[in-house]
Amino acid sequence: MNRMQFLRGKFNSETAFRPPWAVSEIDFVDMCDRCGQCIRSCHLKLIKSGTAGFPEIDFSNGGCDFCQACVQNCPTDALHLTKSNVHQPWHLTAELKNNCLSEQGVVCRACGDICEMRAIQFKLAVGGVTLVEMNTDECNGCGECVSVCPVQAIEIKHVINNDQLERK
Ligand code: SF4
Ligand code: SF4
Ligand code: SF4
Incomplete structure (x- = not known):
């Protein structure tokens, strides 16, 4: 599948999670060479080759520690870190x-227990249940909480879709 086919079909671009510091989706598809450098550089093996060979984050085995290895090894600036x-x-x-x-x-x-941002709080409620409160203002989307949940009760979502980011 070439870039134009990908952009026309869009496939799962609305829901794909690109590696951290990815440019807007339309720029990403244009700039990413699908070289796999980010995939190979992730020590946590979070980045997979997704639809059409573009890299996608998979939180099913753990979360991102923002080590920056992927962005530093991206040869095309499709992952772009600035001050x-x-x-x-x-x-x-x-x-x-x-x-x-x-x-x-x-x-x-x-x-x-695993959330370093302390974005997840527990509040006792009547009937012996404990309510879980997710503070999305504190959450950095690292995804650490996803794989530790024994019943897959947590999912990662786009706050805004990469499609809506400004073009470079
Ligand atoms: S920042 Fe580090 S841990 Fe996160 S996806 Fe990139 S290489 Fe993997
Ligand atoms: S994704 Fe958010 S709630 Fe989950 S561990 Fe990371 S910071 Fe905490
Ligand atoms: S079941 Fe999942 S979401 Fe609920 S407290 Fe346990 S780890 Fe958190």
């Missing part, structure tokens, strides 16, 4: 689904 965006690697956040064990009276704090 102004260093603290905004992407526009992703964690979202709680409705099957959390804690909210059904089972003791579980796995997600809160």
